[in-house]
Amino acid sequence: MTLIALILTGGQSARMGRDKALIDWGGRSAIERVAALGRAVGADSVLSVGRDYGFGFVSDPRPEAGPVGGLLGGLAEARRRGAARALILAVDAPTLRADDLAPLLAAPAPGATFEGLPVPMVLSVDAAPSDAADGWPLRRFVERAGLAVLPTSLGALMRLRGANTPQEMADLLAATDTA
Numbered sequence: 539m540t541l542i543a544l545i546l547t548g549g550q551s552a553r554m555g556r557d558k559a560l561i562d563w564g565g566r567s568a569i570e571r572v573a574a575l576g577r578a579v580g581a582d583s584v585l586s587v588g589r590d591y592g593f594g595f596v597s598d599p600r601p602e603a604g605p606v607g608g609l610l611g612g613l614a615e616a617r618r619r620g621a622a623r624a625l626i627l628a629v630d631a632p633t634l635r636a637d638d639l640a641p642l643l644a645a646p647a648p649g650a651t652f653e654g655l656p657v658p659m660v661l662s663v664d665a666a667p668s669d670a671a672d673g674w675p676l677r678r679f680v681e682r683a684g685l686a687v688l689p690t691s692l693g694a695l696m697r698l699r700g701a702n703t704p705q706e707m708a709d710l711l712a713a714t715d716t717a
Contacts, residue, residue, distance in 0.1 A: 540580075540582060540621065540622050540623060541579075541580055541581045541582055541621065541622070541623050541624070541625060541643075542581055542582060542583045542584070542585065542616045542619060542621035542623075542624050542625070542663075543573070543575075543576025543577070543579075543581035543583070543584040543585070543624070543625045543627060544585055544587050544596070544609070544612035544613075544615075544616065544624050544625070544626050544627070545569065545572050545573060545576065545584065545585070545586045545587060545627045545628070545629050546587050546588065546605055546608050546609065546612075546626065546627070546628050546629060546657065547559050547569065547586045547587060547588040547589045547591070547595075547608075547629045558629055558630045558701075558702075559586070559589065559591055559629045560591075561632075561707070563632045563633065563711075567591075568629050568630065568632035569586060569591045569629055571632035571633075572627050572628075572629055572631070572632050572634070573586075573593060575627070575634055575635075575636065575639075576625060576627060578636050579625065579636050579639050579640075579643060580643070581625055582621070583619060583621070585612065585615065586629070587608045587609070587611060587612040588608050596608075596611050596612050596615045597611070598611060599611040599672075604672060604673050604674070605657070605676055606670060606671070606672060606673065606675075606676060606678075606679050607672035607673070609626060609666075609676075609679065610666060610670060610672070612624065612626070613663050613666050616663045617663050617664070621663055622662065622663060623647075623649065623660060623661065623662055623663065624660070624661055624662075624663050625639070625642070625643070625658065625659075625660050626657055626658060626659045626660070626661070627657065627658050628657045628658065628700055630700040630701055630702055631657075631697065631698060631699070631700030631701075632700070633697045633700075633710055633714040634658070634697050634698065634700075635694075635697065638658075638694045638697055638698060639658060639660075641688050642658060642659065642660040642688070643660055645660060645686050645688070646686075647662045647665070648662045648665035648683055648684050648685060649661030649662055649665055649683070649685045649686070650685050650686040650687070650688050651680050651685050651686075651687060651688070652688055652690040652698060653687050653688065653689055653690060655690070655698050655699065656676035656677050656679070656680045657676060658698070659680065659685060661683060661685055665683045665684065665685070666679070666683060667679065667682035667683055669682075670682065670683075696709070696710055696713050696714070697710070697714060
């Protein structure tokens with residue numbers, strides 16, 4: 539297995555007021571859309587990290603420990619499964635397109651992310667800093683892992699940021715084609 543997609547789903551969705559993974563986006567839930575994107579860009583396996591949504595998942599090793607805790611748990615499972623690289627996606631960015639991710643997927647090891655947006659990211663499964671810990675900000679993880687930070691186009695920026703609130707969701711739906 540070369541590439542595994544890990545979808546971060548461990549948050550409480552407090553600002554959205556409901557589970558972001560289950561919100562309908564053009565006839566499919568956010569988790570279904572993000573999982574399909576992972577498969578479309580060549581992931582051999584797609585796992586949700588945090589909660590079980592009916593396909594492969596990894597329990598968040600320490601719920602409430604933040605996204606780096608989930609990321610470390612996901613990377614451990616990726617190594618166990620023999621993956622060389624991991625595509626890290628957020629469940630709250632269901633309007634991402636394959637072309638948005640192409641620069642990350644083309645980046646050499648140890649991987650890359652976009653300027654100002656630590657997720658999505660692509661990284662070698664062994665690129666996690668040895669001292670990485672729950673509670674770290676994702677930006678610190680990116681920096682310490684030595685990931686390249688790539689520019690993004692203005693057209694992709696809103697899709698990359700995703701939606702954490704009902705207003706952000708409405709704005710994203712208005713600005714993108716979710717069909």
